[in-house]
Structure formats: structure tokens, C-alpha cells
Amino acid sequence: MPQLLPEPWFYIFFFSWTIFLLATPIKIASYEFFKDPLPGALKTNSMTWSWKW
Numbered sequence: 001m002p003q004l005l006p007e008p009w010f011y012i013f014f015f016s017w018t019i020f021l022l023a024t025p026i027k028i029a030s031y032e033f034f035k036d037p038l039p040g041a042l043k044t045n046s047m048t049w050s051w052k053w
Helices: 006-034
Strands: none
Touching: none
């Protein structure tokens, strides 16, 4: 019974994991920074609250 050569499977495995590891941070970064539901709401809030007791 012939055995499979491990070399092409190693390159396929390595290439697929490289693509996965490079694409995942890009998707996470685009979700966090570009899909912000309140863009700049907390940064531009310059109201000062004072309690009038």
C-alpha cells in the first residue's frame, strides 16, 4: 500500500494557517474601529456636570 508524501500536505497546512492568522486581525480591527455605533460620542463630550444642592 503506497504512502502519501507529507511535503505537499505540510505546505497546504502551513499556507492555510498563514492566511487564517493574517486575515483574522484585519477582520477584528475593521469591526472594532469602523463599525462603532457611537463615533466620537465619548471623546467629544465636553459638558461639565455640577450638582446644585
